[in-house]
Amino acid sequence: MNNKLYGNLIFELSHPGRRGYSLPTNRFGSYSTNQLAPELRRGEDAALPECDELTVVRHYTNHSQNNFGVNNGFYPLGSCTMKYNPIINEEIAAMPEFTALHPLQPIETCQGALEVYYRLQQSLAALTGLSEFTLNPCAGAHGELTGLMVIRTYHQSRSDERRTKVIIPDSAHGTNPASAAVCGLEVIEVKSLADGTVNVDDLRELLARYQGEVAGMMMTNPNTLGLFERNIPLIAKLVHEAGGLMYYDGANLNPMLGVCRPGDMGFDVMHINLHKTFSTPHGGGGPGSGPVGVRAGLEPFLPTPRVVLNESDGCLHVETDNPQSLGSVGCFFGNFGVVLRAYAYLLSLGKENVKLVGPLATLNANYIKESLRDVYELPIDGVCKHEFVFDGLRDKSTGITTMDVAKRLLDYGYHAPTIYFPLLFHEAMMIEPTENESKETIDGFIAVMRTIAQEASQQPQLLKDAPCGTPIRRVDDVLAAKQPILTWQASLK
């Protein structure tokens, strides 16, 4: 792309007086801005870009082509499940019958939309073994916050106000401690064993030390190393005996879909990321959806509004005034477009095929792991679930880091895996292929990863300079973090 011609910013292409439209003559008389109160009026015209239509189209089309998504190529981003979003999801989400709805219109006129909402709630409850879901939260972290609010409201309803501590493993996703803090709870870290799973002895000790103060424990399973936590029944028993509730971070439910259910393992509250496991596209900040499910007995604490089926008239109703509820967590019913995509995805897979997702994602991850472990360091051996972690190249003498490998992958047309997370290893590289990729695509990725390992010893400078073929070369991430330039200033023009 020629940045000079098409501009990095639309403002750089602006010429006073250029237009991309012409409005019909105004037949209704004009409204003088003088009729507005002075404090509502601007001092001067807004500095808006002035461009012709073709310039605008080229500018945005070229920018869109600088982007990389699952529709461009392989995107093995661990923990974030960048799975393919089938076209049918988009067709359904774009139906005017859905897009033209207004959240305040009478419920008898939007029974279809409420039914989609209700049926997805029911499907998620069936898939997870929990009693009821809310689809109101708009992200995974938002779901965590909502779920923790359910737990807090539950303890408060029993006048058990001393329970303000949440136990979280040191391998957890960063949003876990952040959500707990936002909820006003104090984070207690439980250590991992050398194999990355929760250290039960450490947990026992913490539960004894903070007797009567533990609100609950948050767990991710499979954990951030892609390993199934074997001790969940025991952990759940210990936490329950101590009076706490078990929270399941189900952002990465992919390997579990239709195979096993958090509700059966002793979890009381969980969230799911529809924008990971249920195929809605994500990245760049949204829109997402983080449904929260609870076991029987905790339903009244869920946020309002709630979609409930009225058995007597067979209609779906919206419950807004439940005194036990924790209250509202956002506008109306969350991101309905994401709900539609998730429901379309589930229906198009069906009950039988949904069971294939986890095993195929697991097979793909293990195939990559075993095909590359002679050149990349595998810190924890054994069968993984849908993702796994390498600790950089095996040959540490080359000085080539995980960052260099990730940057070089961009030159070969692949998105980089998640890097430097989890924090348990210095050169972490977290790879998640998902179930959708063909053997040819995966073999292509394996071949490139091997080529890069070879380049690391034969032409290391190539990797240090990478990426060479992208619109922007390697950025100075320290500078970007320390002195970020987050707004455009007209004076730069």
Ligand SMILES: *Cc1c(COP(=O)(O)O)cnc(C)c1O
């Ligand atoms: C992605 C993720 C989250 C957070 O989800 P957001 O929608 O990004 O807020 C939480 N936990 C785990 C394990 C995740 O992978």
